[in-house]
Amino acid sequence: MPTIEITPISKQGDADVFLVKVQEDGSGTDHRVFVSTEDLQKYGHGNASAEELVRASFEFLLQQEPKESILEEFDIGKIAYYFNDYDQVMMDTFS
Template sequence: MATITINRLDDQHFEVAIQAHSPTTHCVTVAPDYAAKLTQGKFSTEELVNRSFDFLLARESNTSILRSFDLAVISRYFPEYEGTINRS
């Protein structure tokens, strides 16, 4: 089981470290309007990032996750992403 650590760099940028068999670090950008759309005010942007990485890790290994990306790109690879996050 991977351990996810999130470090908020500023309002839109996060560094995500995943401790697993092969540790990885990821730089993630989250636009405030996109975060608001997905969280609907029910949880923080940090929690959104955490849930997003849980979502990704359920589908691929941490070494397959892009090292730097905007959170909105997940739905291009996994169309069910936004609906799943909204139901979490």
Template sequence: MIEVRQSAGGDPLKFEVVVRDTAGETRHVVTMAPATHQELTAGQYSPAKCVEAAFRFLLDREPKEQILARFDMAVVPHYYPDFLAKLPSYLAPS
């Protein structure tokens, strides 16, 4: 389960994320500039939904324990060049 809570507005937006499974939980702090949110979603999805989709993308590629404890959403494409192309499928309702 991925729980995303926006903890600060402004620039950047700040989120607290908890990822839980049967083995336990990890906690993460994620920032995202409003401009990055616009670039990633064209305003079609909330910032929290965008962060949740990014975590689902990351969890398909690495265990929760390997996801950085603190990061900005703008760094994800540096680690995963296919992130921008794949994100829309993680944002789309299933």
């Protein structure tokens, strides 16, 4: 399993911004992820911090695709656009 390192880097509007580093097999990728208050409530179901949601989201993504296929920069809600089971998995995770 890849290691996931999450660092809060700023706030833009109502979104928390995180730098996510994924390391596996001697190589790594960097990602900039935005978590709005609305997305945190929607996907964290009122039971997760923004950082917990980012970690669970990357664990989900890494089960779907290699780290190199994950977008370099995205809003956390965009995951549901590409993977229609994302919301259900997050509900199961945080309910």
